[in-house]
Amino acid sequence: MSVAPQPTAYVNARLIDPASGHDGLGALLTSGTKIAALSSEPVPTDLPDGTRLIDCGGHVLAPGLIDMRVQLGEPGAEHKDNIASISRAAAAGGVTSVVALPNTDPVIDDIALVEFVARRAREVKLVKIHCTAAITRGLRGEEITEMGLLRAAGVLAFTDGTQAVANALVMARALEYATTFDALIIQHPEEPSLAADGVMHAGELSTRLGLPGIPAETEIIMIDRDLTLAAMTGARYHAAHISTAAAVERIRQAKADGLSLTCDTAPPYFALNELAVGDYRTFAKLSPPLRAEADRQAVVAGLADGTIDLIASDHTAQDQDSKRLPFDQAEPGATGLETLLQLTLELVHNGSLSLIQALAKLTCRPAQLLGLPMGRLAVGTPADLVLFDLDRPGKIDTEQFHSKSKNTPFEDRLVQGRILRTIVDGRSVFESPDS
Amino acid sequence: MARGYSAPLMMETRTRLAFRHRHLLGIEDLDPDEITLLLDLSDDYAERSRERPAKLDMLRGRTCINLFFESSTRTRTSFELAGKRLGADVINISVAASAIKKGETLIDTAMTLNAMHADVLAVRHSSAGAVKLLSEKVNCAVINAGDGSHEHPTQALLDALTIRRRKGHLQGLLVCLCGDIAHSRVARSNIHLLQTMGARVRLIAPPTLLPPQIERLGVEVFHDMRAGLTDCDVVMMLRLQRERMQGSFVPSVREYFHFYGLDYDKLQHAKPDAVIMHPGPMNRGVEIDTAVADDIDRSLIYQQVEMGVAVRMACLDVLSRDPFESNP
Numbered sequence: 001m002s003v004a005p006q007p008t009a010y011v012n013a014r015l016i017d018p019a020s021g022h023d024g025l026g027a028l029l030t031s032g033t034k035i036a037a038l039s040s041e042p043v044p045t046d047l048p049d050g051t052r053l054i055d056c057g058g059h060v061l062a063p064g065l066i067d068m069r070v071q072l073g074e075p076g077a078e079h080k081d082n083i084a085s086i087s088r089a090a091a092a093g094g095v096t097s098v099v100a101l102p103n104t105d106p107v108i109d110d111i112a113l114v115e116f117v118a119r120r121a122r123e124v125k126l127v128k129i130h131c132t133a134a135i136t137r138g139l140r141g142e143e144i145t146e147m148g149l150l151r152a153a154g155v156l157a158f159t160d161g162t163q164a165v166a167n168a169l170v171m172a173r174a175l176e177y178a179t180t181f182d183a184l185i186i187q188h189p190e191e192p193s194l195a196a197d198g199v200m201h202a203g204e205l206s207t208r209l210g211l212p213g214i215p216a217e218t219e220i221i222m223i224d225r226d227l228t229l230a231a232m233t234g235a236r237y238h239a240a241h242i243s244t245a246a247a248v249e250r251i252r253q254a255k256a257d258g259l260s261l262t263c264d265t266a267p268p269y270f271a272l273n274e275l276a277v278g279d280y281r282t283f284a285k286l287s288p289p290l291r292a293e294a295d296r297q298a299v300v301a302g303l304a305d306g307t308i309d310l311i312a313s314d315h316t317a318q319d320q321d322s323k324r325l326p327f328d329q330a331e332p333g334a335t336g337l338e339t340l341l342q343l344t345l346e347l348v349h350n351g352s353l354s355l356i357q358a359l360a361k362l363t364c365r366p367a368q369l370l371g372l373p374m375g376r377l378a379v380g381t382p383a384d385l386v387l388f389d390l391d392r393p394g395k396i397d398t399e400q401f402h403s404k405s406k407n408t409p410f411e412d413r414l415v416q417g418r419i420l421r422t423i424v425d426g427r428s429v430f431e432s433p434d435s
Numbered sequence: 436m437a438r439g440y441s442a443p444l445m446m447e448t449r450t451r452l453a454f455r456h457r458h459l460l461g462i463e464d465l466d467p468d469e470i471t472l473l474l475d476l477s478d479d480y481a482e483r484s485r486e487r488p489a490k491l492d493m494l495r496g497r498t499c500i501n502l503f504f505e506s507s508t509r510t511r512t513s514f515e516l517a518g519k520r521l522g523a524d525v526i527n528i529s530v531a532a533s534a535i536k537k538g539e540t541l542i543d544t545a546m547t548l549n550a551m552h553a554d555v556l557a558v559r560h561s562s563a564g565a566v567k568l569l570s571e572k573v574n575c576a577v578i579n580a581g582d583g584s585h586e587h588p589t590q591a592l593l594d595a596l597t598i599r600r601r602k603g604h605l606q607g608l609l610v611c612l613c614g615d616i617a618h619s620r621v622a623r624s625n626i627h628l629l630q631t632m633g634a635r636v637r638l639i640a641p642p643t644l645l646p647p648q649i650e651r652l653g654v655e656v657f658h659d660m661r662a663g664l665t666d667c668d669v670v671m672m673l674r675l676q677r678e679r680m681q682g683s684f685v686p687s688v689r690e691y692f693h694f695y696g697l698d699y700d701k702l703q704h705a706k707p708d709a710v711i712m713h714p715g716p717m718n719r720g721v722e723i724d725t726a727v728a729d730d731i732d733r734s735l736i737y738q739q740v741e742m743g744v745a746v747r748m749a750c751l752d753v754l755s756r757d758p759f760e761s762n763p
Contacts, residue, residue: 202647203647203648204647204648204651204652206646206647207646207647207648207649207651207652208463208623208652209563209564209585210563210582210583210584210585210586210620210623211563211564211583211584211585212584213646213647215647279564279567280563280564280567280568321540324540324542324568325540325541325568326541326560326562326563326564326565326568326583327562327563327564328562328563328564328583329562
């Protein structure tokens with residue numbers, strides 16, 4: 001048994017709790033694995049004996065980030081990332097809860113795999129690793145998984161991860177069946193028959209580069225179908241990584257009409273557009289693809305007005321052999337755990353979002369959606385925290401990445417914000433080497 | 436280094452000063468002066484190739500490798516002949532699908548060739564951007580001999596040279612490209628080259644064979660061939676791949692030929708002296724009527740093949756020159 005961490009007081013901190021909207025100087029006391037007290041005095045005088053003091057220097061202390069879409073790599077692709085490297089990357093990125101996609105090999109479609117991931121996470125013991133499970137067995141899009149048993153085993157939601165459930169009947173049954181367990185169904189919204197062999201956004205640039213395109217309409221078609229099915233079944237539906245203006249507008253309208261649905265996006269879709277593909281840069285090959293500038297702007301607007309509920313990293317490690325290929329043959333995906341906070345803070349620094357709004361999309365919103373007890377600064381909740389310098393300028397340096405793979409389209413990007421410390425269950429799991 | 440090159444000194448000096456690219460990866464990277472320079476040099480080589488003996492020696496001791504990841508007879512033969520006419524040692528490598536299955540990647544192949552110290556590589560690959568990727572990994576000049584649906588610069592140069600020799604100029608001409616634009620690297624390279632040189636470009640195709648937002652490249656788009664051909668100076672037909680004829684992009688060969696096949700009936704809408712071109716190999720009766728293809732007054736299809744060798748000689752010559760070599 002591990003020893004409970006020593007009571008620790010984080011003093012002189014700018015406490016931000018997006019769930020309550022609180023933002024002010026104060027102190028936070030942890031005891032064991034939980035938040036024990038909150039104080040509006042920067043340095044409280046009534047601390048229990050033996051309390052360790054950590055001076056936050058006026059920097060932001062917020063709930064640790066909850067990243068609801070991460071590819072673990074383990075089992076099956078441990079050379080790209082494994083649970084240990086993912087955990088270190090998450091800790092370095094201020095992410096205290098990782099939610100894994102089922103796109104492993106074998107697929108997470110059975111409780112044995114859920115237990116395997118939980119055991120490995122316990123062994124590594126850095127950040128919390130939760131699972132989503134496949135909607136369909138083997139991600140084949142045919143038979144639904146044992147949702148009840150998987151839910152009981154701790155699975156937070158169901159998704160076929162990086163591929164859409166294409167068959168409307170299978171999706172209808174999955175949504176219908178999921179209502180029995182109040183399970184959340186997450187879709188990769190892309191109509192595969194229209195996306196066909198496309199490898200980037202369909203438009204002028206794909207035409208110039210001679211690459212087959214994925215029309216923006218692939219996203220809205222799938223969302224339209226799913227909204228109809230969700231309304232029919234009453235299921236909880238979430239659309240992953242929204243990338244197009246049309247989809248943002250449709251979801252905005254659906255929410256205004258009272259439909260209960262949620263969606264997210266990932267940093268590449270608000271921080272980059274298709275031009276990042278440039279001269280066949282495979283690090284900018286993503287799924288969904290980077291879209292046009294108008295789409296990027298619509299995604300930012302959707303984040304600002306709440307149409308897009310939250311932000312996930314879409315962390316997908318790819319080794320060199322999967323990326324150093326002609327563009328059409330390269331694997332899609334980019335790492336994201338270690339750039340999630342800085343890129344989201346860009347939206348704060350450029351005035352698109354308030355700091356509270358931005359942090360909410362990384363903390364309390366995913367917690368609410370997935371039914372997790374953390375993501376807030378509240379007494380009695382898990383002491384999962386991130387301490388960061390909001391303004392410190394820096395550059396994204398892949399040499400510093402803890403992920404086994406370095407495939408990011410953001411290399412050398414100038415950013416503002418640095419993670420100083422990450423705390424999970426009251427224990428520091430990351431400290432910036434030069435904080 | 437002493438060279439056997441006997442062309443006028445002016446030309447050589449001008450060439451070295453004006454062509455600043457290490458590789459020839461696409462027409463989109465070239466400016467009008469660079470294109471003119473390549474065409475002028477090609478023109479010169481076209482004349483010399485007609486003399487006997489045609490063989491020259493400015494690439495003596497140099498090694499040219501034709502690296503083809505996709506089968507091709509014409510383009511490979513044209514590069515081979517061009518290299519040999521300049522006195523180079525030419526090696527053809529066909530990388531069959533089997534080698535790829537063995538796990539050798541494009542980068543592995545590039546590194547292997549790099550170790551052999553070739554001077555110029557002419558590369559064809561079925562993936563757009565693959566030739567550029569390879570060019571970043573080798574220490575020699577690379578000519579794109581066709582990459583996926585992206586570019587085929589020597590084809591556009593030979594088309595332009597053929598037109599220029601017939602019409603005297605490119606500026607102001609109205610050129611129609613007809614057929615499968617969506618999958619055509621020839622179309623993309625030609626659009627860039629013709630527009631850069633001041634010609635107007637029209638595309639004629641059913642919407643299924645046009646790539647998205649192609650009009651943003653500054654071309655006019657027509658779905659009606661007769662309307663599109665009206666008043667044009669040059670008709671360039673493109674090949675329709677067999678696998679795209681049976682319903683996936685167009686419903687049938689019969690329907691395609693009826694609306695988009697070039698015959699005398701449709702051709703009469705073009706200018707009376709309009710010429711006909713095709714990059715080959717032709718599908719007679721699919722995109723072009725046999726009688727039109729063989730019309731010796733109007734069809735330039737075989738001149739294109741001849742100019743192909745001259746253009747590739749010029750490209751090999753320019754790219755194998757040492758940019759730091761001092762002028763005697």
